[in-house]
Amino acid sequence: QKEVEQDPGPLSVPEGAIVSLNCTYSNSAFQYFMWYRQYSRKGPELLMYTYSSGNKEDGRFTAQVDKSSKYISLFIRDSQPSDSATYLCAMIKAGGTSYGKLTFGQGTILTVHP
Amino acid sequence: DVKVTQSSRYLVKRTGEKVFLECVQDMDHENMFWYxxxxxxxxxLIYFSYDVKMKEKGDIPEGYSVSREKKERFSLILESASTNQTSMYLCASSSPGRGSPLHFGNGTRLTVT
Structure with a gap:
């Protein structure tokens, strides 16, 4: 079983829809959580970063972390065609020998159609 | 803005060739990674480095080696390229601190024929 599970989709939504992307994890040592967006033929770019339970908002994007349930989400409001990309969740453990190493989900392919 | 630059976007090599993938970052980051x-x-994760001349194996180091002679540059070496090493290679860097997020380059798509 993978430490981080993410539904690969693909997910197709109409423009203006609210998108919900989710990851679950199995190891409570994960303490730092990120969402990356990756456009086709590009490297992943950091979208959201959080290390505490609760919500963090940045424009149309909201990252949510529930450590008790080992569950993280990314919400996109008023989705746009330019949001079409692969979204990767990633997390880092607080201890052990995993210094600075990210564990990624599989990535969810999102298409927002006009 | 952090910039991580990978020297080649696309590369085609033959089986058995020695291949060098280069990565440079401009933010004075201690940590660098190859995925x-x-x-x-x-x-x-293939390899990572948290200081000049330091390297640590990642999850899939077999068939690869790395070199970090300068802080800003991290090279991935395929000693004898094989077809199963055809992939997208991504370099990343981060500042010190366990929870620091990674900043990625745009990747090198390597094809081994």
Whole structure:
């Protein structure tokens, strides 16, 4: 079983829809959580970063972390065609020998159609 | 803005060749990483380095080596390229601190024929 599970989709939504992307994890040592967006033929770019339970908002994007349930989400409001990309969740453990190493989900392919 | 630059976007090599992938970052980051990304397998860590001349194996180091002679540059070496090393290779860097997020380059798509 993978430490981080993410539904690969693909997910197709109409423009203006609210998108919900989710990851679950199995190891409570994960303490730092990120969402990356990756456009086709590009490297992943950091979208959201959080290390505490609760919500963090940045424009149309909201990252949510529930450590008790080992569950993280990314919400996109008023989705746009330019949001079409692969979204990767990633997390880092607080201890052990995993210094600075990210564990990624599989990535969810999102298409927002006009 | 952090900039991580990978020297080649696309590379085609023959089986058995020695291949060098170069990566440079301009933010004075201590940590640098090499990942490969394959459909269905996601991103997998090959090697990382948290200081000049220091290196640590990641999850899939077999068939690869790395070199970090200067802080800003991290090279991935395929000693004898094989077809199963055809992949997208991503370099990343981060500042010190366990929870620091990674900043990625745009990747090198390597094809080994």
């Amino acid at each position: 490969r990304q394959d459909p269905g397998l996601g991103l997998r």
